[in-house]
Amino acid sequence: MIDGLKSVMLYVDNQEQSVAFWTKDLGFVIKSEDIIYDDYKSVEVAPSLDSQTSIVIFDKAFIREASPEVNLGTPSLMFQVKNLDELYADFKNKGIRCGDIVETPDGRVFNFSDDEENYFAVNEVK
Template identity: 85%
Template sequence: MIDGLESVMLYVDNQDQSVAFWTKDLGFVIRSEDLIYDDYKSVEVAPSLNSETSIVIFDKEFIRETGHEVNLDTPSLMFRVKDLDALYADLNNKGIRCGEIVKTPDGRVFNFSDDEDNYFAVKEAG
């Protein structure tokens, strides 16, 4: 039986740029950085060191070269935050592209994109 979600794999064109986005722009922390093959590494980031789930960032080129038959598309991720308005203002002030805040039956949400035009969503915690 599955007990939970450990991590999400995120495959990107520019790993250093992506790690900077998640850490500098969004305030995530680096949990680990492991050399996995030649010059390729995996970088695990999370909202905090004790977060239940993390994002592991891989270079797409590594995945292509090693022949893994993996879908390289960006997963749809929904984050939660207590103060949606503060996060929305912070991301906009940093020049991060954000969609409008929308009210849904489950609460207020908005989306934002990284430097590679991958979109992610944020939901206000209830």
């Protein structure tokens, strides 16, 4: 039986730029950074050190070489936040591309993208 979700793998063209986006722009922390081999590494980021779920960022070139059968598409991630308006304003002030805030049956949501135009969403917790 599966007990939970530990991490999500995110494959990117520019790992350094992606790590900077998640840490500097979004305020995530680096939980670990491991050399896989040669110059390739994995970087695990999360909203905080005690987060139970994290994002592990890999360079697509490494995945193509090591695991050519892996789908390199971007996962569809939905984050949650208590104050959607505050986060939205913060992202816009930082120049992060954001879609409009929309009402859904599950509450208010907006999407945003990283520098590689991978889109993610944020849902307001009620």
